[in-house]
Structures are given as C-alpha cells and as structure tokens.
Amino acid sequence: MSNVLNNSNLIALEKALEAAGDVITLVMKVPAPLKSIADQVVRSASSVPANLAEGQGRSGRDRLHFWRISYASAKQVDNHMRLLARAGAINPAKAEEALSTFDEVRAMTWRLMNRNGSSHTLGHPTLTLSLLAVADNRRCFLSLYLTAAPREPRPHGAENSR
Secondary structure: OHHHHHHHHHHHHHHHHHHHHHHHHHHOOOOHHHHHHHHHHHHHHHHHHHHHHHHHOOOHHHHHHHHHHHHHHHHHHHHHHHHHHHOOOOOHHHHHHHHHHHHHHHHHHHHHHHHHHHOOOOOOOEEEEEEEEEEOOEEEEEEEEEEOOOOOOOOOOOOOOO
C-alpha cells in the first residue's frame, strides 16, 4: 500500500509541475496594468509543486500543512487566471486548458490530504464517524476513527472452534 501512495504523490507532483509551467508560459506577456496579478500567478503556481514536494519529504502534521498550502495556492492560481482571462490579458481557451490540469492537481492533493480520514493507518480501511454534540449551548463536532485490522487467517477446519 505504501508504494501506491508514493506513486500517487509523484503523479500529483508531476502534474503540478506541468500545470505550473503551462500557466507561467501564459502569463509571461501580460500587459503592464495587470502585471502584478501575473506576477502573483507565477508565485502561486510555482508554490503548488514546491509545497507538494516539501510535504512529500515530511510526515504527520507537517506533511498535511504543506499539502494544504499547495491546495490553497492552486485555488489562488485558478482565481487569478480567470480574472486575467476575463480582462482579455490571456487567451481564455488556453487558460481553461491549463486550469483543467490545475483542477486535476487539486483533486489529487485533496485525496492526499483526506485519504483514510487523514488517519494514516497501515493500509487498513478506516471508517470515520462524525457526531454533533451540543453541550452548554455550544456545538461541538466529535470525530471517531475506527480502523479495521485484518483478520488472522484461521487454520483449515477451525471454522467452529471459537
């Protein structure tokens, strides 16, 4: 299971590099009045693969923190690119094409952040149960993570020996 997660992580990083390259190429010739927005696109687009890579090298909360930054930066790229396209500073069709790649990156990053309810078990399925509790007129969300451990195989002929 570990290899599958590492491979999906690498795919997200490769997609992020591709998407960032496409977007940066599109905004290179944005006219002066909108240049500051184009500069922000370059910074946020390059932040996506950088934070995915840094998160890959971390564990626990640190890993999640960098993946969240990556996800938020991808959302920022989306917003700024749509603004530049509406302002006529970039080709809307090419912007939409690049943004569809960023959408894939966001989906992969979301999956990385939320796999197994964010509880990194040893490949065992995890059930997440969220409850709403009301105490002292305050709403509190409680989460319970249940991990299903694999059953040990029983020897042949031991079906009724419990």
